[in-house]
Amino acid sequence: MNTQRFIAAVTTLVGLATATIGVWALFGPRSFADFAGFGFHEHFLHDIGAFQLGLGVTLLLAVLWSDALAAAMAGFFVANTAHTVNHVVDLDLGGSAWQAWVLGAVSVLIGVAFVLRLRQLGYVLGEVRTTTDPALAPFVRQKTILLTTFRKDGRPGSTPVSIAVDGGRAVVRSFEKSLKTRRLAHDPRVEFGPCSGFGTAPGTTHTGRMRRLSGEEHRRAARLLRRKYPLLHGVIVPLTHRIARAKTGRTVHFELVPERAAAPEPSDVGTEVASG
Structure with a gap:
């Protein structure tokens, strides 16, 4: 121990x-x-x-x-x-x-x-980590984000989810048979932003991609969420997923990777310097 x-x-x-x-x-x-x-x-x-x-x-x-x-x-x-x-x-x-x-x-x-x-505290009473990624900094203490995934025909579907950030990584949790998990299987693109627990999104929307985790990464994501949300993701959500496993499937975790602005091409930089 x-x-x-x-x-x-x-x-x-x-x-x-x-x-x-x-x-x-x-x-x-x-x-x-x-x-x-x-x-x-x-x-x-x-x-x-x-x-x-x-x-x-x-x-x-x-x-x-x-x-x-x-x-x-x-x-x-x-x-x-x-x-x-x-x-x-x-x-x-x-x-x-x-x-x-x-x-x-x-x-x-x-x-x-x-x-x-x-x-x-943003209604977050568990342990929060730090990040060196400016794109993830607003979500370190954020309780809920509005995650938008896309159907095969391109139509969006949005769901409030919990998020945990550690270093340069952000993770979210779902279950295997959820609509967003099925959408992400064919299209990893997402839009996300801060929101209330009721899905109201007052902040800026960002774009990114989701990567499903397995093995040690899956277990580490579970620990991060459990530490940030001791009651919700330490007890309630795992118990709910276990009780309803026949209908929901197993618990799954994803890494949320924000899209960065494209860096300027060297030729563009040279042109800007010359014109300056």
Whole structure:
């Protein structure tokens, strides 16, 4: 087991254990107090549960997300929201209503700040790599692109897809029996540009070609997508492809190669210099 896997495994196990203890203290405070061997105070045990739950969620998200601030904000939101509920439910045990209102307001504020942080990150919370290719630079943190492929008669068909960039390469994922995979089998030309998850494309459209990957390149593309989209391409898409394999076929990956502007011919350069 390499170092990174060890770190992820330990953090995940501790996060799960901590969150489980939090749930136990929240919903079974008396049995938790008996187990821990301390005196019983229902509200404070509820609060211990809220904070333990928040700590556990923070650790689990830190394994999945590359942005420490987003993980900390999400964990705090969970803990503080549970804390707010405790003050409402336990109002007959003590405290004041204004305390619950203040805690609730803090949760609202941190929730708004979290959404703003997501917008700063382009809603991409996984690991992103760098690129030295100017044509791919706008897509390093881009969540979704609109990929246009072409039918045999030349008519276009467009689909929103996820993209991952590393160095001078960009990769996308599909499944074997999809329309775009069948189109690319006879015509690798594509047009692509940034878009929302609903397919709205506000940015510039680029042209390029697609190359289907196999072997180690196929596996490397899967890793890149999984790191950038831990939940979507680490769990949801692979599980969906596996369940529907009889209908969709196997998962496939493509390298997206942007077309570069043609370099000027030497004779053209000489003519421009002479005319200058």
